[in-house]
Amino acid sequence: MAPTVLTASTYGKDNVKFLKVKKDPSNPQKQEVMEATVKILLTGDFDISYTKADNSPIVPTDTVKNTILVEAKTFDIWPIERFAAHLAEHFIKKYSHVSGIDVTIHQHRWSRITKEDGTPYDHSFLKDGEELRVASLNYKRNGDFVLTSGLKDLTVLKSTGSMFYGFHDCDYTTLIPVTDRILSTDVDAAWEWDSKKLGSIKAIYGLAESGAIDAAFKHARQVTLDLFAIENSPSVQATMYNMASKILSLVPQVRTVSYSLPNKHYFLIDYKWKGLKNDNEVFYPSPHPNGLIKCTVARDIKAKL
Numbered sequence: 001m002a003p004t005v006l007t008a009s010t011y012g013k014d015n016v017k018f019l020k021v022k023k024d025p026s027n028p029q030k031q032e033v034m035e036a037t038v039k040i041l042l043t044g045d046f047d048i049s050y051t052k053a054d055n056s057p058i059v060p061t062d063t064v065k066n067t068i069l070v071e072a073k074t075f076d077i078w079p080i081e082r083f084a085a086h087l088a089e090h091f092i093k094k095y096s097h098v099s100g101i102d103v104t105i106h107q108h109r110w111s112r113i114t115k116e117d118g119t120p121y122d123h124s125f126l127k128d129g130e131e132l133r134v135a136s137l138n139y140k141r142n143g144d145f146v147l148t149s150g151l152k153d154l155t156v157l158k159s160t161g162s163m164f165y166g167f168h169d170c171d172y173t174t175l176i177p178v179t180d181r182i183l184s185t186d187v188d189a190a191w192e193w194d195s196k197k198l199g200s201i202k203a204i205y206g207l208a209e210s211g212a213i214d215a216a217f218k219h220a221r222q223v224t225l226d227l228f229a230i231e232n233s234p235s236v237q238a239t240m241y242n243m244a245s246k247i248l249s250l251v252p253q254v255r256t257v258s259y260s261l262p263n264k265h266y267f268l269i270d271y272k273w274k275g276l277k278n279d280n281e282v283f284y285p286s287p288h289p290n291g292l293i294k295c296t297v298a299r300d301i302k303a304k305l
């Protein structure tokens with residue numbers, strides 16, 4: 001066999017799930033819930049476990065799972081970015097041969113059920129969609145860190161107020177330009193916090209405490225929904241760029257905003273054979289293929305000079 005070398009490796013536990021209940025100390029019946037799915041991947045001095053079948057450096061993935069569950073019990077895990085920072089620091093401090101860690105936390109959406117008059121019930125929740133709130137943190141022993149917050153699988157549809165025309169036309173083009181169409185997508189948005197501005201991973205706790213992390217999430221979600229609804233969208237590309245730019249203007253501690261949006265096509269059903277006009281009334285939801293459009297937007301530093 002030709003000589004080989006390990007060029008990259010990482011390992012850990014994925015799909016560690018829990019639901020935590022937070023009780024209001026002044027009224028234990030008033031509660032919050034966090035259902036989360038956690039992934040932790042470690043890097044470090046683990047090469048001999050791959051190359052020499054020597055397991056001595058391996059912190060078992062079972063231990064990684066136990067750690068997540070114990071820390072979820074003993075630590076304040078709201079917002080998930082704070083929990084990610086805590087887990088990252090824990091692994092770097094506890095295991096001297098761990099040089100880096102990736103923590104990804106998905107928070108599943110549970111919204112409070114409200115009475116008819118809008119007042120919320122104390123401890124009853126509604127699963128209003130598959131939407132996830134996301135935190136992902138890469139942390140290295142030398143202190144470098146990248147924290148990204150986001151949301152995923154927020155499914156939206158607008159029945160008018162979306163166009164697509166003026167696109168490149170060639171001998172492969174069959175698409176008909178339209179000034180009115182359905183637009184639908186599963187929003188995947190992510191905003192990267194400015195590590196330089198924050199200074200160190202410790203700043204994440206301050207951001208969490210001040211409410212800045214929750215505020216950024218609220219802004220990002222609301223901007224996404226507002227611009228989706230309000231704009232007469234010329235394209236997915238132009239609309240996602242506007243969303244990202246607006247979020248950057250509202251959240252100064254964020255460095256970049258990224259979107260990844262499938263364009264979930266709805267095709268007009270042809271009724272000509274029946275002598276009927278289809279005035280954007282009945283559509284076929286096409287399961288595949290779908291468009292997929294991604295972008296990352298940053299502040300234009302040159303524009304300031």
Ligand SMILES: O=c1[nH]c(=O)c2[nH]c(=O)[nH]c2[nH]1
Pocket residue numbers: 164175234235236237263291
């Ligand atoms: O908003 C759109 N962007 C595209 O790039 C594209 N391509 C396509 O066929 N339809 C659309 N819609």
